[in-house]
Amino acid sequence: MATPSIRYLILPGWQGSSDDHWQSHWQRSLPNATRVEQRDWHAPRREDWVAALEEAIAAEPTPVILVAHSLGCVTVAHWAAQAPLALLRRVRGALLVAPADVERPGCPEALRDFAPIPSDLLPFPVQLVGSDNDHAASVPRLLDLARDWGAETAILSGAGHINVKSGHHRWEQGFAYLYRLQGLIEQQAKRRA
Template identity: 75%
Template sequence: MRSESIRYLIVPGWQGSADDHWQSHWQRSLPNSARVEQADWMLPRLADWVAELERSVAADARPVVLIAHSLGCVTVAHWAAQAPAASLRRVRGALLVAPADVERLGCPEPLRNFAPIPRDPLPFPSQLVGSDNDAAASAVRALEMARDWGAEAVILPGAGHINVKSGHRRWEQGFGYLYRLQNRIEQLERRRA
């Protein structure tokens, strides 16, 4: 996959991704990248977040790879379950990092309107990266989400929520998962050709 022909759409989670978050570093590093900018990062509303993701995907006709973190992963799943076919065709794949289990006991109140989490397979290749000590989703739940969504899954040891607090600022290792996803996308495209 030639990076010049693809755009990268960063899909942050609850509270957004600060300047030192790996998503912000990636946005500055990856060519043709943009961010889904939600109107309210602190009090997310499912319908608003899904609508903004749809607007961001539909705003540009180029093919796109979604790079989602936390609540952004759940937003992608909700969006994919109801998006117009034309928008879904633009998405080549999704990297889903540290998905938030909005169905868990003790889930913060502002996130609960994102439950239930869609269980339908995503209509594009996806790579899920979770952690065995993420308070937002246990490894078991991350693997369940990956299975439901048809995503290839990796569970990292001791990576926390894969954010600034857990020491993941630039998260160079994450590019390996993005490249793995892009290789799968290329293989699928070659098979279809």
């Protein structure tokens, strides 16, 4: 699945990903995986989170696969909407898990700085994984985001926000979606060859 020429950038959502969150497990198990660290996990500012992602991508010339959860997914969309072409080309693809709909009624005030969510097509292959009972985004909204972003989509049954609270610690079955994303990346590379 992994090659030394690819870095995995882990992008947690609001409040970060605890040590027993699947993203933390993946960071420890995927070769060349690093976390995009944010200055403030509890009072996120869109400008700061996007800048941290850009710095992480720019840090090395190695191609990256983004592995984002919740607000991290929205951060990816904001970054891609304004990123320089040279850095966009370093991103081979993105696994976007349980994107948070920061435009929904009742969305926590701390997340509102990330609205509106960009609706631009993402310029790299995307696998979106959501759930039919996620408090942070309804299925119709997930499908809208997937369509806007050009993502392949999987909607899981009863998976909640796909985090520790919903029972997703190691989330080994999530690697299937990473494999699927890597298949999409290979298909795109063949079409361009």
